[in-house]
Amino acid sequence: MASSSTGTILIPPANSPPAERVKLIPGSSTVRVVRILFVGNSFTSRNNLPGLLKGLAAARGIEIEHKLISAGGASLRQHLNAGKALEAIASGGFDTVVLQEQSTLPIKSPARFRESARDFDAAITAAGARTALYLTWARRNAPETQKALTDAYGGAAVELGAAxxxxxxxxERFLATHDEPVLHDADNSHPALAGSYLAACVFLIALLQEDPVGIDTPVKGLTPDTAALLRQSAWDICTELTT
Structure with a gap:
């Protein structure tokens, strides 16, 4: 259960996911396949977060099949009204649906965020998938707003039994001890590549229960040392958050 942005947060258990899929590849062992639908905006699409997660997962023997439904600056309510995300969910075939709210809406209107998350969760559950909530970050010039984001997402996760x-x-914890690499892009809001890669490492840990430490797959735009620092930091901080 979430407490404050400076205290401990226990990541709540998600509803049991659908039966794990496996794929038989001639001449090799079975491969775990996870199908993920991402619903959000540029906080998800920038630097191809789903693709970064796919690369990390592949190093752990997991094949990610993903679809992204994204619109610039879109809120979850706008996605609900547009209907495309609900159609994709109803079509089935996804194990997990990741929801990312407009970056400041949970701060300004947590009740509206919670309502949209509930509506999506009902559709996701009906389709036999599980809901995952992508807790985003504060803007670089407003770090104090992380607590409101954490409370909103954490409360919704507990209510819905979502990941x-x-x-x-x-x-937040990485920035408290590191000046580099820079996680925010030049607009102080969107993620730089390092920020998206750190996010992908957190997804690998929290969603797929895999350790990113030791993965040496090259990441274009990041030095090997920087990528290794981000993987280790993600693991260390997530371990702190769950103990």
Whole structure:
């Protein structure tokens, strides 16, 4: 259960996911396949977060099949009204649906965020998938707003029994001890590549229960040392958050 952005947060257990899929590949062992639908905006699409997660998961023998429904600056309510995300959910075939709210809406209107999350969760549950909430980060010039984001996402995760992906909390703790690499882009809001890669590492840990430490797959735009620091930091901080 979430407490404050400076205290301990226990990542709540998600509803049991659908039966795990496996794929038989000639000449090799079975491969775990996880199908994920991402619903959000540029906080998800920037730097291809789903693709970064796919690369990390592949290093752990997991094949990610993903679909992204994204619109610039979109809120979850706008996605609900547009209907495309609900159609994708109803079509079935996804194990997990990741929901990312507009970056400041949980701060300004947590009740509206909670209502949208409930509506999505009902559709996700009906389709036999599980809900994951992508807890985002505070803007660089307003770090004090992380607590409101954490409270909103954490409270919704507890209510819905959803998986909580605590990216914002990991960013907050990383930034408290590191000046580099820079996680925010030049606009002080969107993620730089390092920020998206750190987020992908948190997804690997919180959603797939896998350790990113030791993965050496090259990441274009990051030095090996920087990528290793981000993987280790994600693991260390997530371990702190769950103990």
């Amino acid at each position: 909580l992906i605590p990216v914002g909390l990991v960013w």
